Amino acid sequence: MSRDGRFAPSPTGTLHVGNLRTALLAWLFARTAGARFLVRMEDLDQGRVQSGAAERQLRDLRAIGLDWDGDVVHQSHRHDAYEAALAQLLAAGDLYECFCTRAEIRAAASAPHGPLPEGAYPGTCLRLNESERRRKRAGGRPPALRVRAEAARVSFTDRIHGEREGVVDDFVVRRNDGVPAYNLAIIVDDVWQGIGEVVRGDDLLDTTPRQLFLADRLGLEPPTFAHVPLVLGPDGARLAKRHGAVTLDELDAGAAVRWMARTLGMEGATTAAEMRERFDPATLPRAATRWAGT
Numbered sequence: 001m002s003r004d005g006r007f008a009p010s011p012t013g014t015l016h017v018g019n020l021r022t023a024l025l026a027w028l029f030a031r032t033a034g035a036r037f038l039v040r041m042e043d044l045d046q047g048r049v050q051s052g053a054a055e056r057q058l059r060d061l062r063a064i065g066l067d068w069d070g071d072v073v074h075q076s077h078r079h080d081a082y083e084a085a086l087a088q089l090l091a092a093g094d095l096y097e098c099f100c101t102r103a104e105i106r107a108a109a110s111a112p113h114g115p116l117p118e119g120a121y122p123g124t125c126l127r128l129n130e131s132e133r134r135r136k137r138a139g140g141r142p143p144a145l146r147v148r149a150e151a152a153r154v155s156f157t158d159r160i161h162g163e164r165e166g167v168v169d170d171f172v173v174r175r176n177d178g179v180p181a182y183n184l185a186i187i188v189d190d191v192w193q194g195i196g197e198v199v200r201g202d203d204l205l206d207t208t209p210r211q212l213f214l215a216d217r218l219g220l221e222p223p224t225f226a227h228v229p230l231v232l233g234p235d236g237a238r239l240a241k242r243h244g245a246v247t248l249d250e251l252d253a254g255a256a257v258r259w260m261a262r263t264l265g266m267e268g269a270t271t272a273a274e275m276r277e278r279f280d281p282a283t284l285p286r287a288a289t290r291w292a293g294t
Helices: 017-032 053-063 079-091 102-109 130-138 182-192 202-218 253-263 272-278
Strands: 005-007 037-041 095-098 144-147 152-158 162-168 172-174 197-201 224-228
Touching (some): 005 017, 005 197, 017 037, 017 253, 037 053, 079 144, 079 182, 144 202, 172 182, 182 202, 197 202
Parallel strands (some): 005 037
16 A cells, blocks of 8 residues: 655745644655655645745755655646546536525524534535526625535544544535635545555544545545644644744754654654654654643
């Protein structure tokens, strides 16, 4: 089984030590398996992309000792692939138009809706007839596209978390501004790039059933997953700039690497290469790490 891995940041700002630690883990999982490691920029949301952020992120990955294979892929260059996937789903009857505003979605999500997860979209626009759809279109609000999931249950095995199951709601696969959604783009790209195992933060664990659902509908062989513990701030919230000096613009790269080694059970390692020699996924700490400086 392929263990090719990847790190796929959004170039919306500077990576903090929590992001870099996740990148390091993805690199370690791949490299210790003798596999490829790729980097992909998830830059579809051009309104949030910061000028120069991708270059800074690549600089910081190199600064902590990571390398990667081939060219960096930019999702903004892959619209044709996403449109082809959407066309396939549309042809199969797996998508429908959604005209809901955010306020309407919030109101609908607060109502009881059977087996769906709390806050899931309950299929409001799925129940529209063709006359109602024509009236909505005439109103001028462009529709998003949602997948017709019918509260499907999806099971998978995560290398860190074991057996998991999730109920899939009718999630968006193309926003109403025409931008392909995260869940569609990443499964299309992971399969296209030959990724065998996705290593990422465990805050994304609950999104996995959606991606596996799409892979099934598209006839794709999905990767396996390993969702690793996050780095939290001193207040227990996910690490962010509000927690102080947390980026390599403010920290010494060597000290940051030594801190990562300590938090991953490799006390004394001073480089990514040394950690590669010592890394064992089976001994990876399962609990989140609190940031208190290097």
